[in-house]
Amino acid sequence: MRDPFFDNAKFVLIVMVVIGHNWYPLIGDSRALKAAYMVVYSFHMPAFILLSGYFSRNFEGRPDQIRKLVKSTLVPYLVFEFVYLIVMAKADGGPLRFTVTLPSYMLWFLVALFFWRLTTPVWRAFSRPVLVAVLISLAAGLTYVSDDFAFTRILQFLPWFVAGLQLRREHFQWLRRKAVRGWAAAVAVLAVPVAYMLVPGADVHWLDMRQSADGLGVGAVEYVLVRLGLFVVSAILVATVLSLVPARRLWLTSLGALTMYPFLLHGMLVKLGEVLGVHDAAAAAGPLAIVGLTACAVCVAVLLTTPPVRWLTRWAVEPRMPRPPRLLVRPSSGG
Template sequence: MISVTPHSGPGSPRTADRSPFFDNAKFLLIVLVALGHSWEQLFSPHTHGLRALHNLVYGFHMPAFILLSGYFSRSFTGRPDQIRRLLTGVLAPYLIFETLYTLVYHWVRGAEFAITPTSPTYLLWFLIALFVWRLTTPIWNAVRHPVPIAVVISLAAGTTVIGEDLALPRVLMFLPWFVLGLRLRPEHFARLRTRAARRVAVPVFVAAFALAYRLSPAPSDDWLSMDVGHGVLHVSLMRYLLLRMALFAVSALLVASFLALVPGRRLWITALGAATLYPYLVHGILIRLAEHYGLVHAVRVSGFAGQLVFSGLAVAVVVLLSTPPARAVLRPLVEPRMPRRLVPAPPVGALPGVPTVAAEREKTLAR
C-alpha cells in the first residue's frame, strides 16, 4: 500500500486489466488495513472478540494486497520507463513519508530523531518491500516453478536470524504471495467470481472467525506479521515449519474467499479504489496523533460503543483521503515530481520498447 495495483497509480506498470473488480478489492483491502491498525490501539484483556476479528483480518488482508501487487507487476521487465515509475511512484513517496513518520514519532513518542531510510517505520515496510519485489520480477518470470521456490525461501527465512534493514524478514516471508500473483491470469480470478464460490466463501469466513475466537488471543501478531523467525517465537523448528505451512493454507483459503465476495460491478467505491496509496500512507499518522491527543484512551474506556465509533472513523478517514480534493492537497507528497536531472523523461515521441530515430541512427553508424 504505492499503488499496489497500477491502475493510474504511481510507480506501477501500466496494464489493460482495468476492472471495477480490482478497484473494489483494493478499496475494501485498504479499509481493512486501516481498521486493523485502529483495532490494535484498543486491545485489552476484555477485547476478546475484537482481537479475534483482528486476527481474522490479518490472516488474509496483506496476502491479498501482495498477491494483487504481483498480479499487476507481470509486465515489469525493467524497462527505463518502468524504472522511472518505480522510482517516482514507490521509492520517492517512501523516502518522503519515512521522514514524516520519523518527525511524528519524535513528536508524539519522544523517539530519537534519526532518519534511517533502510529501516522502515511502522507501515512503510510495504513500500520498500514492493520496491524490492518488483525489481525481482524478471527473475521470477525467468525461472521454472517460481512459487515453490518462493515458498522455500519464505520458510527458510524464518529459520535464520535476519536483520530488519529494508524490512527483509517481511520481504522474504511474504514473497510467495507476490510470486503467486505474478503467475495468475484473468481466468483464475474469473473462477472465483461465480455464485458457487460466493456461497462457499461466507461459511469459510464464519468458520474462520469461530476458530480465531476460540484461539484468541493467539496467534500472536508476530506469526501474522511475518517479521520474526522461529527463535523469537520460541517454538521448535519442525513446529514452526508446520504452523507456517498451515498459515499459508488458511490464508490462501481466506484470500480466495475474500476475492469471491468482492463485487465485480462499478460502485461508488470503485473510483476510490484507484487511489489506495493516499489513505495507506496518511492514516498511520492520524492514528499516532489520535493516540497522542488522548482519543485512543477515550475510546478504550468507552467499551464496545467506542470501538464502533473508532472503527467508523477509520472507514471515514479512508474514504476522505481517497477523494479528489484530498488527493489534490496530498499529491506533492504522495506523487511527487522528481527533478528531471535525477529522473530524466524519455525522449518526446518515444514509446516503451520502441527505438527512437536517434537510436536507430546510432545503430546504423555502429555497423
C-alpha cells in the first residue's frame, strides 16, 4: 500500500518545481521574489533527489530492474529531448540542433536518475557512503567536468541521492514529532526574511549545481566553505519541508503518483508563456500579478495530472516497451 506521506511530499515538491521555473524569468525584477526563489531552490531538488534515493534502496541491478529503469528514464528522455529542442528553439529564436548529450531544460534529472540508480549497489561497499559522495561532489566543483549528459549536476547533487539510500522509515517518522514540527514551522517562517537579507550579494547559480568554482568566480577554499554551508542549509530546509508535509490522505495524495506528467510537460507551457510575454507582463503589473502567476503555476501542476492529459501523453511519459523474448529450453529426455 502506498504511503500518503510520500505521495503528498512528491506532489508538493513537483508544484515547487513548476513554480520555480515560472519565477526564474522574474527574479531580476523583485528582491522578495528572488529571496523566495532562493529558498525554494535550496530544498526542492535536494528533497526530490533524497526521496529518489530512498525509493532506490532495493535496486540490485537485476535485468527486470534495468529494463524498468530504461523505460522510466532513458526512453522519455529521448522523446522529450527532441520535443524540448524544438520548443526552446522556437522560444529563444535560436537554431535547432539536435543532440542527446546535452539535456534540455529539466531533462537532466532523467539522465541523473538513471546514473544514480545504476550506482546504488556500489554505495553498499562503503562504510561512510555519504561522506564519500560529498567529497566527490566537492571535487567535481573544483575540477573541470564535461557538461555532456549533465555530468556536473550528476556529481554535485550526488550526496542527496546517497543520503536517501541510507534513510529508513523511522527517520521520516522522527520528522513527525511535535517538537520537530514546531522547530520546522519556525524555520519556515524565518527562511524567506533571512534570504531577503542575503539577496544583494547572492548568486542563484550556486543552487543549480551547474557551475564549478571557476564558473562562479571564487577560489577553492571559498567554494568548499560555501558548498558545505549550502549542504547544511539545504538539509535543514529539506527536513523542514518534509516535517510539515501532511501524512494523512488528502485530495492531492493521488496526484503524487503522477508527478512525472507535470515534471515533463510543464516546461513547454513555461516557454509558451515566455514567448507570449506572460512573465514580462506579470513583472510590469506588480506583486499581485506575480501572486496570480504563482497560483496559475499550481493549477498547471494539477491540470497536467488529469486523465485527458495523461491519455494524450502516456505514450511518451510512460512508454511501453516490448517484452524480451523468452528462451525456450527443451526438457532433456531421460534414459
